[in-house]
Amino acid sequence: MINHWAIFTDNSTPLAPLADRLLNGPQPEGFESLEGKRGALFSTSEILRWMEEELRHDRKVLTRDREQSLQSMSSGERKKALFAFILEEEPDYLILDNPFDNLDPSTREELREKIMGLSATVSVIQVLSRKSDLLPFIEKHFYWKEDKLLGTGKSETALDELGYANEPFPEALPPPPENTVYTDRTLVELRNVSVSFRDKKVLHRISWKIAPGDFWELRGPNGSGKTTLLSLITGDSPKAYGQEINLFGHRKGSGESVWDIKQHIGYITPALTDRFRGYHTLEQMLISGLVDSIGLYTLPTEKQRELAGSWLKLLGLADRKDHYFHDLSKGQQRLIMCARAMIKHPSLLILDEPTADLDDHSAQLVVHLVNKLGRESHSAILFVSHREEPGLRPGSVLQLNPTQRGSEGIILT
Template sequence: MKSPKCYAILTQNNSNINQLVQNLLKNHPVEGLSELKGLNGLLFSRSEIQRYMDEEDRHDIKILTKDSEQPLKTMSSGEQKKALLRHLLQQDPDFMVLVNPFDNLDVATQSKLKEQLMDIASSKILVQLVSRLDDILPNTDLFFKLDGNSLHQYESSDTFWNENKHDATGFDGTIPPPLSPIEVESEELVCLKKVSVSFDGRRILHEIDWSINKGEFWQLIGPNGSGKSTILSMITGDSHKGYGQDLTIFGNKKGSGESVWDLKKKIGYYTPAVTHKFRGYHTLENMIISGLHDSIGLYVQPTFSEKLVANQWLDLLQMSQRKNTHFRDLSVGDKRLVMMARAMVKHPALLILDEPTAGLDDASAHLFVTLVNKIARESNTAIVFVSHRKEPHLTPQHIFELHPSETGSTGSRTSS
């Protein structure tokens, strides 16, 4: 018997994904996917997991985790997606719509999920909406691209792959210098010695040894739930688990009297979730200047020097003509670049990038990674780049990897 068709729809940052998904699930006609008309479809996406989490929190209704005592929100991303997929398959749909199914998953979990989806594709129609070419299943039959609301079908797979390859791009000029250099006397910015952490009696980290020196470029990797976020939160001062540990930050032993705000003045931190805090009408110029004041929005009159350095960053990003554009009106990819400039404008001693390319399309991810590499080369800022995905063209000097075990994750270091 012939296997059902497997569709791939490459999305971009301007793609109206929600509208297309609703059209597919509500059986509205979609050109090129007429085979789905009249069939029953279900959605596999991060938004669906969030919907079930809200049901648990607000109404104490457990659906995905009805056979488990563990709440959905305490599970890793891999466990959550596994629970959702199991629930969907129990309903035996005719087709499934997959929206970026591999986002926020470690490499091993991605591989397992890919095998499972390929097996499902032998008996069910799959419609993949993915922002990354690497995420497309190898048994895909038909290829599309979603540009805004417009869905374009390719005549052949060769045409699709050839037209959507992206070369690494660059930035003209150099990184703007800081207005006032942040002084840190110690060459060693962060040092963890035999750090062990437990939550509710379960060991997360086991005797972690890791040091970060000035100007170093690190990538932090490890499976979901291995303790990456725990380490980051101890460094930034957002977790009390750092107290009582042999943890030194900027030359000061944790608990020796430094405040969280003293730490944050020397640290730049970016994760995509931060972007959602900026809901007001902030111009791009003011967004970058706000990084000098560590504020969400700009509530002081900027100086001439502050405006000058902000515009130097906008020149580098090739956005100088849009300095008065509102941040909220930018594409997702451009927002990430501006947020990167905001995090770097004061040249922090340490820059932490937590899953910064999650959800970006290939072109935007390449551009973001190129900017990160440039900052690593041209500044004295130490960088920690956290990502489940192996980003093409990312050039860290060192990799610190967490290895889970029953007694907690251990760590290993490699250098490129």
């Protein structure tokens, strides 16, 4: 008989100690059947480890048969490469750490079918923070909390349905440090933009406008070109040159620097969090958003401290201003990163997968905060996600639909 387990978790308890024990023993109570067997870990942390191997040592493992590197792949393509590598290793059991995060619905279903097939011969341990992701063949349920593994019996008692009768952020949105006047009616405009990488066609004749105060959601399956499209807006892609792209009052390629573009943008991506590995207090984290630095290396002014304090009060973290960022839960860290990106009230706030790897509770808090930013500021917001988050209220949606000519953009309202 093949045993399978689900371990529900939230973002307040690190997973690494549990994964280490499940892989290396001694096995926790209820998992004794895994003793002496060989396991494998399917997780974002494993993908990051192999990416680091490629970057530091120029050694390709997951992509050894491909020209493309892990760095240049979409989230879905990276997960497919890791899954294929794990299958080649033929483990006795497989730990799936939130396997469906960062995946579009069709890729999620494809991975689900592969796991279902594998479950006939390989034990599966699914670690998850979203109830809707629970695999149907798993009947043994546990909860990982405060470094303890607790049996729950049924998944319904592992994670409660979360909702808010009241607004979780009742304080008014703090004002910008300086009054900003928007003289342009359009912040970003793309006209018939197409992008290819060698013989791979990525985007086809995309036309799109972002105006001050807009709230957009960018959708599309893995590999549809969302990351490429963002790089055109942030100035990070050389593919923008020679195209009809206007960014913040300048035609792309008219002599503007990358900094001229980025000074108008607030940006958050889960990977950015990993760059703050030092001892940064919450106050320092927010003030670093005012000076655009990774860490704070100058003495902050009283005005900067007051503004940071207002944002911490909004987030319900005013009493923790001197606490270290790395001591927060993943959900709290994500809220701080959103506030850091927004603290200057940039012309455009780009939220790239802000709910990735979060549990239901933390994701809902981020959605509440993003909706508030959309209601109470003049910043344009661009929310990018593979998962349709309940309660998110964008004004419009740009849907990227892949074709043989590259992805085409369809605007949904």
